[in-house]
Amino acid sequence: MVRYAYDFRSGSRDMAGLLGGKGANLAEMSRLGLPVPPGFIVSTEACRAFLTTGEEPAGLSAEISRYLSALETTTGRLLGQPDDPLLVSVRSGARFSMPGMMETVLDIGLNDESVLGLAKVSGSERFAWDSYRRLVQMYGITVMGIDPALFDEAMALLKEARHASDDLRLDAGDLAWLVETYKRLIRDEAGRDFPQSPAEQLHEAVLAVFRSWNAERARLYRRREHIPDDLGTAVTVQRMVFGNLGPDSGSGVAFTRDPATGRPGLYGDYLPNAQGEDVVSGIRDAVPLAELEHLDPVSYRRLRDHAQTLERHYRDLCDIEFTIERGTLWMLQTRVGKRTAEAAFAIAAELVEEGLISADEGLARVSGDGLARLMFPRFDSAATGEPLAHGVPASPGAAVGAAVFDSAEAVRRAAAGEKVVLVREETTPDDLSGMVAAQAVLTGRGGKTSHAAVVARGMGKVCVCGAQDIAVDGEARRFTGRDGTVIEEGTVISVDGSAGVVYLGPVPLVASATMRYLESGEQADSVVCAVGRALDHADSVRRLEVRANADTPEDAARARRFGAQGIGLCRTEHMFLGERRKLVEDMILARTETGRDRALAALLPLQRKDFTGLLQTMDGLPVTIRLLDPPLHEFLPDRTALAVRIAAAEAAGEQPDAHDVELLKAVNRMHEENPMLGLRGVRLGLVVPGLVTMQVRAIAEAVVERTRAGGSPRAEIMVPLVGAVEELRLAREEVMRVLAEVGEETGVPVRCPVGTMIELPRAALTAGRIAEEAEFFSFGTNDLTQTTWGFSRDDVEAAFFSAYLDKGVFAASPFETLDREGVGRLVRIAVEEGRAARPDLETGVCGEHGGDPESIHFFHATNLDYVSCSPFRVPVARLESGRAAL
């Protein structure tokens, strides 16, 4: 028989797949002897069975009853026992943390009778009725699907009637009245009563948590975080402990280190006389954890010791949820905590230094995405002016955008291409879509562990929270800054998540400390040193070489400073832009051979100069120069504009410009409906006489020049868009002829490897043949993705990719992250068959995927020799190539 439930003693941290992260870590804490309230876990397997069949798996109910009995024996009380009830919490917990995305029901076991028993044993009627009120509300929302706003309204009306600024001012009588109101609300809305049977409450709550796996916001979160949809959630059922039993009780969240900066030392928020949920929701402002040391020194010391035990045991930063019930500390949750990119690098470096983890483990704990974030610019402190607001620096970085006051508006404006900042009094899990759409999040309430802070940090989104000096009026869609300035919706503000400050208007940006370090080696702070160490270690373990895609000496120089080991792609067409466009136009339009030769001859010295500059900057390193690739019509004037100009002249009874008429004829001659599949790449070289000759001559002469100047030029010549070996053979013959010719002319032998791009499925499928003519392959995964899927790379992202992402056709755009299954398979085939034909074949990738962390891991596994990416991605690629090799 399948087993669906586990008690804490039979679980461990390695069982997160089955017990969820929360359950597995509770089990682990129990094993470590930390004070964990007893309970049991219903497995993800039960959830999966429920969600796939839509029915409760056979035997689940009996198993829950059996584990509940055991819990009742351990605690010496029955669930909902009238005179002294055992109460339990029912919480979701998936394998991967999804903060606030799924459901929780607390205080299960309370009913009209047991609430009186609880009042008696706790000595507080107010507490008992407040707990019952919470249960009816949570149950109504979560299990019975009632609109949360209805409960909030009833509460707000009561507070107004009692002139109570917060719920702590409501007394037992008020809360008992509220329970009745809530129950009536449930009856009216759901057509049935709030169940009085504790067993039914438990059972229904477990199923509701299962269902919440598929809630809209949970799905959205998973898509964003690339969490598979079929994992399901576990459910933890645990004896309730109460943080709202008076001033000697409370709840808090702690981190074993500061999750924003990585600095060591216990860190977090504490809320006296409150349940855990109140801390995370930011409903009341928490105090810094340090204050607990004065409020309850014994519990504080214990918490600090447990935190240390956990950090040593997990060998990483842990976050902890805890509750103090009348002076007794209980640990309710722990996990390896989310952190900012700064903190990830700083903590990894420190733990390596402390000898707690190896350098390899340290590298595994940082990421290329994090490094990319550290390379983003910061605000220029000299140009910030007076702040609009100060708050908690919850998630670092600099963001500028128009203030918006709800998620729908954030999504709408972002879809129209506007940058926005989501401003809320506090966020709830329902704000997720707005947070995704926004550049930054600003809240008026809540600490570093509030929902806004935790979620923003996880997403790498800039966040300032708990800005108490602003007044947010969501209804009126505006907020008032500390100096009284009123910010209406749409006003541009700048949010500094590192300093916790907000400014009016756009603040100019400057290079970050990490960027300055990468550019110049300046070691400004400990985070930068940590980045340096991680990169050094990555360099020492990686097998993949990292090159850059660069077309100018400036880009090449930057790439080299960033650690590039050569140029993997120089797109020569980029050298024909600007004023040289006219020369290209002349070449295309030339009616005679002499005319074309003249145009090509004018281009030659310019190209030679380009190549000389590149070879000089990258002296001693390979420079892969690709022959001209894009369709020629891209260099000609716009067809419609020309036609309109001619028609306008004719309509005015004038003679159209003769040059325009000639141009239009040529443009019409060259027009293609589908230029990306048209006259480009090697095809161009084979049909436009003299083009390859000119380019190769320019390369060869640059090599000679550099050689004579005492350099070590290492040019490689790459032929684009080859689909058949015959194409490459023809192009290569011409290349070799020109190289030999220049060698003879100058007396300097020119040796350049000749290779090809693999960017058409046919090239990949006939790679064995193509390798006969190619000394290297460079995968053009942009075109290879386009031609494998039949997606136009210029159009699809706007046209339907967002619908495809929503529908789950793919989890990420295949133009960003390599589609391993399809495009990846072609890469694999080409590498294998190419190497079989030519064992010393060099292989690399120069499509955008060369700088994408996930794709880099694939290229490592596929045994490529190098990845090539834009200069700014070079450090990211070094780091991820190292991580891939671990």
Ligand code: PEP
């Ligand atoms: C490619 O297709 O992946 C490539 C690098 O070439 P381009 O983007 O210039 O077409």
Ligand code: MG
């Ligand atoms: Mg291409």
